Amino acid sequence: MVSQFLLNGQWNEAMVRRYVPPLLVPRILSTQIHYQTGVQDIAIWQPNESGIFSCSSAWDLIRQKKDKIIFYSHIWHKQVPFKVSFFLWRTLRNKIPTNDKICSFGVEPASCVCCMSPGLDSSEHIFITAKYGGKKSSTVRVQHMILRDTLQLLKNPALSEFNWAELITAVTRCKQELKISVIKWEKPPKDILNTDGSALNNPGKIGGGGILRDCQGNLVYAFTIPLGIGTNNQAETQAAAHGIYWCVQHG
Template sequence: MQGRESRSATAESTAPLPFLVSVVAAFSAQLCSFLCRSRWEGERKSVLGEGEDFSVSGSVFLRSSGFWELFLFWDMAWVRMGKKRGTGPGFWAGPQIEQHIQWKLQAGNCSFWWDNWLGSGPLAQFTNNNNRFNNSKVADFWEAGKWSWSRLLEQAPASQLSKILTTEISPHQHLPDQAVWNLNNHGGFTCSPALEEIREKKAKKHFNSQLWHKNIPFKSSFLLWRTLRGKLPTNDKLINFDIQPSNCVCCFDKSGTDCIEHIFNSGNFAAKVWSSFAATTGMLPDFSSLQVLLQQWWTATPKNAAHKLLMQATQIFICWNLWKNRCAAKYGGKTTNISRVKYVIYKDTYKMLNTAFPQVRWLTKWTDLIQMSER
């Protein structure tokens, strides 16, 4: 008896994602309920056709206005999983997307109040009348192939009457209403413009674009990206966890603190490295902040493509090797060495130029490398 109970408990504990199974089952039930609701009954017949199965014509149904209400279910599912509305994968975007769907009237089966068939949005937004909550279709306001003045006068918003009366009634009333996606020239729905519409995009900054290049190793660019955002295990972050600040290990006298600005910019060791490379380019480094120092290199006028890449990548390699030197001294027991750091910076730059411009025979000294890239 105990063995049977233990096997049962084990089986329950290893059940494959029971919550996900329940979500999928609930989604299927929700889909069926939407197809059967009275509001969408006419739309189901017009879009899918009599007797057609959803698995055959499901892609057509995805372009119908009723599909977007299914996102509400997914939104609630994310809430049940402990996530706030709006923090999910972007599914709760029905209203944002539906405003770009306009219905081309033919059979008149789309919703009179809630579908954008007039071109100015749903009619429900122009009135507070309770009639907007019924399931009226556009065809309900037609009589003998014309607009029913009496019905429109009784229910439709007065501000939209003239626009409604000038809307032509299609002679092809045996065809279903057609959804037109306004964000495409061809009118068919695609995910790319929908994603562009709903996602929040920050303005592109030229400064951030300088961090990345196909010939610069990702690890070096990513480190500088983390550095500029303060996402390194230095005193700047560790004090938030009540960890006592530590002294620097990068400088010979170890007089500074182990913080980002000291490691990469204002420390004696970092300043000597920056000054050594800046001198060959004719620049006087500004150590007021790391961002100012980087911007000084990136705003310099390049002479050609090779010089532009060198001016973009050198400071990334400098930061990468300053960090390696700090970690080797802090965790590897190595003595900080400025000659070693300057050599590996040159070596990384030399390898990059050979990869990007293999037709050029690059010289093996840093000063010659700079002068050659400027020609």
């Protein structure tokens, strides 16, 4: 609470400097506070006349608004389905992946292949999985991602002498199948600990978490912890180590 940073009605500078980022300290110390005992602190969002924070008022601070285009008001309309509006918007901005658009990237549409697996024979298949059971896999999206990755490979000097003709020949022998698999968590015969870790960059800020359940599926312990700076592998390992250490300490 703000009152915890006041001393005899004035800012407790030592405490402010202890908890507040240095760049904000002068602004806080220059702010006059009229302290009233027994009255709760209220946060005032100055960019908004009402004093209440809103996402729109925050956006107004950090982005530069462009002039409204009247024609777009007919496209982005509540009576028009979103996917229709989005398609029209992409069309007007020349963002539709037509053959001409693909050619502008320096790649002929005919050279866009639908998988990247050299060495497969005709009996082997490529599986494109659908993440959610009731939804269909988007072949167009898969092709786009593969084209993007292929373009990145072509720009790699180390692959300038790669035999792409053999790769395309192998790819033409591949088949595509759509398969939906149900993946679910099952109760283990005894207590089980699941952990995970992640990194914002590699290396970068890392963190981890985990959950421990008994053989009946009941929650025993759950945690989430910051792990400082490191790699994604360090995050995974330290998260597992934290969970295992807790289990050992509690028998």
